Amino acid sequence: MPVPVSVTNPKGVGLTGHYAAPLETSGPFARIAAQKSDDVEPTSKPEETPSEQAERTTTEATDAAASTMNVDNDHNVVVRGLTFAYPGLDGRPVPGMSPLISNMTFSLKPGSRCLLLGGNGAGKTTLLKILGGKHMVPQDCVSVLGRPPFHDTNLTASGDLSYVGGNWTRDVAFAGCSVPLTGDFPASKMIDSVPGVDPARKARLIKALDVDPDWRMHQVSDGQRRRVQICVGMLKPFKVLLLDEITVDLDVLGRAELMQFLKEECEQRGATILYATHIFDGLEFWPSHIAYMARGVMRVLKDAKDVPELGQGKLLELVYALLSEEADAVEKARGGPRSAAWDPSREGQVDSFSYVFNNGWVPGTMGSSLSTNAVMRM
Numbered sequence: 001m002p003v004p005v006s007v008t009n010p011k012g013v014g015l016t017g018h019y020a021a022p023l024e025t026s027g028p029f030a031r032i033a034a035q036k037s038d039d040v041e042p043t044s045k046p047e048e049t050p051s052e053q054a055e056r057t058t059t060e061a062t063d064a065a066a067s068t069m070n071v072d073n074d075h076n077v078v079v080r081g082l083t084f085a086y087p088g089l090d091g092r093p094v095p096g097m098s099p100l101i102s103n104m105t106f107s108l109k110p111g112s113r114c115l116l117l118g119g120n121g122a123g124k125t126t127l128l129k130i131l132g133g134k135h136m137v138p139q140d141c142v143s144v145l146g147r148p149p150f151h152d153t154n155l156t157a158s159g160d161l162s163y164v165g166g167n168w169t170r171d172v173a174f175a176g177c178s179v180p181l182t183g184d185f186p187a188s189k190m191i192d193s194v195p196g197v198d199p200a201r202k203a204r205l206i207k208a209l210d211v212d213p214d215w216r217m218h219q220v221s222d223g224q225r226r227r228v229q230i231c232v233g234m235l236k237p238f239k240v241l242l243l244d245e246i247t248v249d250l251d252v253l254g255r256a257e258l259m260q261f262l263k264e265e266c267e268q269r270g271a272t273i274l275y276a277t278h279i280f281d282g283l284e285f286w287p288s289h290i291a292y293m294a295r296g297v298m299r300v301l302k303d304a305k306d307v308p309e310l311g312q313g314k315l316l317e318l319v320y321a322l323l324s325e326e327a328d329a330v331e332k333a334r335g336g337p338r339s340a341a342w343d344p345s346r347e348g349q350v351d352s353f354s355y356v357f358n359n360g361w362v363p364g365t366m367g368s369s370l371s372t373n374a375v376m377r378m
């Protein structure tokens with residue numbers, strides 16, 4: 001059993017170095033708190049810590065970007081001036097660390113099938129998780145179907161917004177984070193556990209994905225397991241679907257059937273799909289838009305008809321060229337290739353690198369601090 005050891009960032013300011021900032025909420029407790037604070041005389045504000053200062057500056061910049069943007073309610077997905085950094089071990093922004101996503105703005109209309117491209121570590125998964133309501137960001141930065149995905153839990157509960165990610169896991173209290181969803185039960189048990197499903201849609205999905213409802217979930221292959229995962233994630237007629245590299249284990253036939261199914265969902269029902277992948281062969285026919293992310297910035301978002309490489313069947317060549325250009329730019333900015341040697345003097349630095357002696361436990365927390373601010377959403 002792991003022993004909770006709490007050796008946190010020795011050069012960081014730690015939990016006590018921060019004041020708790022109020023969370024944005026409009027629930028009943030917030031209303032009561034607001035009422036109470038109206039009755040109380042205003043007191044002098046505590047002095048801002050450097051991290052609060054940085055946070056406020058970012059929020060002000062984001063607010064300014066949002067107010068200058070003309071939000072079109074016809075879009076299923078709207079991102080306005082989104083800035084995001086993973087929190088440190090104490091759940092607060094790491095002082096001095098540059099944000100992973102910087103002032104990102106884009107939107108997608110109903111019916112869009114957007115292919116999200118970008119190298120490893122570009123921030124695709126992070127963006128999809130933010131859109132899927134798994135990370136908390138200011139309410140006005142991200143809107144899905146006109147609602148903030150983290151704060152409006154009904155978006156995911158209703159099935160209007162669906163996120164299907166690489167690993168089929170859940171965080172289970174007292175068992176751990178990322179616990180694989182598996183066990184000796186039939187695939188039909190997983191599929192039938194989703195309430196209110198249209199039987200015709202269920203049959204269509206089972207056929208398209210070639211799922212055998214009798215498969216026992218502890219005996220299936222990775223690809224068969226993936227088919228069940230995709231099936232469960234799409235049982236409800238989603239309006240926005242976020243797919244994070246889900247076709248990796250599928251065979252060619254399964255993948256082709258799935259992509260065709262997704263295309264029809266967008267064309268016939270006006271659904272919007274954002275699909276991040278590194279597998280490009282045979283995908284030229286599929287997207288209506290191409291998005292390219294690098295270092296947390298949306299570099300390109302184009303209509304497919306403005307991307308000649310798609311018509312020429314050269315998507316792979318396009319991605320290769322984009323990634324090579326990015327790798328060259330990163331190396332140039334660094335001033336040469338990355339050193340292979342470990343430099344102990346960089347330990348504890350937070351500007352470009354942070355290494356913290358920690359096994360994921362911080363005093364006063366019941367969960368692993370390394371699970372960040374992720375919350376469980378089906």
Ligand SMILES: Nc1ncnc2c1ncn2[C@@H]1O[C@H](COP(=O)(O)OP(=O)(O)OP(=O)(O)O)[C@@H](O)[C@H]1O
Nearest residue numbers: 086100118119120121122123124125126127370372
């Ligand atoms: N929980 C986390 N805490 C801190 N940093 C994280 C966390 N998860 C991801 N990152 C960092 O965020 C950056 C972007 O990661 P992300 O998973 O979003 O990239 P990606 O574009 O999906 O990459 P890939 O193509 O490899 O899946 C990476 O540099 C990664 O180290």
